[in-house]
Amino acid sequence: MVVNYSLYLVTDSTPAIIGTRDVVQIVDEATQGGVTIVQYRDKTSDTADLIRVGKRLHEVTKRNNVPLLVNDRIDVALAIGAEGVHIGQDDMDLRTARKLLGAGAIVGVTASNLSDAIVAAGGGASYLGIGTVYASATKADSKSIIGPSGVRNILQRVSSVDQTIPTVAIGGLKASNIQRIMFQSRSSTKGLDGVAVVSAIMAAHDPRAAASKLREAIDNLPTTMSPKAIENMSIEGLLDQIPSIVKTLGQQSPLCHNMTNLVVQNFAANVAICIGASPIMANYGEEAADLAGLGGALVVNMGTVTPDGLANYTQAIQAYNEIAGPVLLDPVGAGATAVRRSAVKALIGAGYFDVIKGNENEIATVLGEGMRQQKGVDSGASTSDDTAKARMVKKLAARERNVVLMTGSTDFLSDGDRTFAIKNGHEYLGSITGSGCTLGTAIASFQAVHKEDRLLAALAGILMFEIAAELAAERADVRGPGTFVPAFLDELYGIAKRAEQDDAEWLQRARVEKVDTKD
Secondary structure, three states: OOOOOOEEEEOOOOHHHHOOOOHHHHHHHHHHHOOOEEEEOOOOOOHHHHHHHHHHHHHHHHHOOOOEEEEOOHHHHHHHOOOEEEEOOOOOOHHHHHHHHOOOOEEEEEEOOHHHHHHHHHOOOOEEEEOOOOOOOOOOOOOOOOHHHHHHHHHHHHOOOOOOOOEEEEOOOOOOOHHHHHHHOOOOOOOOOEEEEOHHHHOOOOHHHHHHHHHHHHHOOOOOOOOOHHHOOOHHHHHHHHHHHHHHHHHHOOEEEEEOOOOOHHHHHHHHHHHOOEEEEOOOHHHHHHHHOOOOEEEEEOOOOOHHHHHHHHHHHHHHHHOOOOEEEEOOOOOOOHHHHHHHHHHHHHOOOOEEEEEHHHHHHHHOOOOOOOEOOEOOOOOOOHHHHHHHHHHHHHHHOOEEEEEOOOEEEEOOOOEEEEOOOOHHHHHOOOHHHHHHHHHHHHHHHOOOOHHHHHHHHHHHHHHHHHHHHOOOOOOOHHHHHHHHHHHHHHHHHHHHOOOOHHHHHOOEEEOOOOO
16 A cells, blocks of 8 residues: 555544544544545543544545554454554554554554664554654653654664655644754655644644645745745855845844843843844743744853753743744853753754854864863864864754854854855954854844845844944944943944945945865
8 A cells, every 4th residue: 555644644532622523524624635644543432432433534534545543452443444553662562563454554653762763664664653843732641852853863763774664753743843844854864754743633623724734835845944045155145135134124123032141141132132133031941932922033042051941941942943933052162061062962852943053162062073172161272174164064054954153263154055154253252251142142133034044144143243343343442342342232233223224335344255165
């Protein structure tokens, strides 16, 4: 049997999800709307009711030419003549299930880690259900949240065992994030074949329309999260668009949600206000869902690492990921201690970051090629030439399928395809507390207003920030770091105000070069 796993519906019969509606009617509408495979999941009804409802479901799915699987209960699957089952790690073992159902049956297996995936793929599973990707209200017994990077790691490893085994992701997936998870989780050798949803259809007022919307998103996956990137290959073309993006930021005044350390909160808020954004300093993860709904961007600044802090970061990352809101990670001091290195791995596994920004050592740590132990948050003396730095940035961006910025005397910016060196800024930025953190605030603010090309949005933020620093340093009233900070804020504000009048003279200072990263 050739099975289309692209839109996989898992039923939920609980009143909290479907109210008083008929689960069979919902499935009928959903399969007409584009659902390609259905799993009947009911953990509370007795066997007689499961068989009764299962037979009705099977009539519907057969009429709409869609396979029906039963969760866990092989006896029910046999009784109703279903096309197969889905079993979890705590259910009947794969070998026994296959023996009972026969070689032609579909037997799917849940895989939430590498070990489970390898065993199932090697043991003859028909497909793998990978997750939980994000927190899921309908799956209270989830062992762990693995995030997009966890899915990608499983896909990469499974491809070495069985390149062709179908895979679907499950857990917190909906219309706003399915394209992102399918794009960002793809490894160099294997991608997802589909997504499994529950509430996105079962709780929908119009299941057919909800299924149709999901199917359309799946059938039209982007090749990049920056749809305009292919049009923006030249430096001149990128720079020409920056003035209008700066102006748009001032007009829209997007929220910039900063989860950052106490040392830089005031400075970060001032930078955001001066460029035209609206800052909020909120480190409590419970607030994130409401804040994400306001259409802004999130900055996760790993300045202070505690278990509670990591839990709050994770909750916020997932809240923004669920609605495809921009998220920037600043892995401050990532290579300084074992605790911080572990924290970076946890955050990378927690969700998707549109931008990762750090100094050379921090970027190397995120990539897994840390040069040495950091001394505090400073990168220290570089051991790499510019070509090596550019390759490192490009490699991480290609792996994470996002935008990566390595800061330094020369900045390197890449989305895995385009890589640029930026030679703006001033040495005073390295002599004040929080300049790197507040650069993240600026970049994230631009991500909120220009989603068509994430790299271009980042470049706009970098140039506005660093050219403002140059202008401030040249002022007669600036004699050192102490007088530089207020002058710097003035120049940021000045650029924003001039942008309102379409004055882009400041951008003539931009020093951006394309980097050839080929061997």
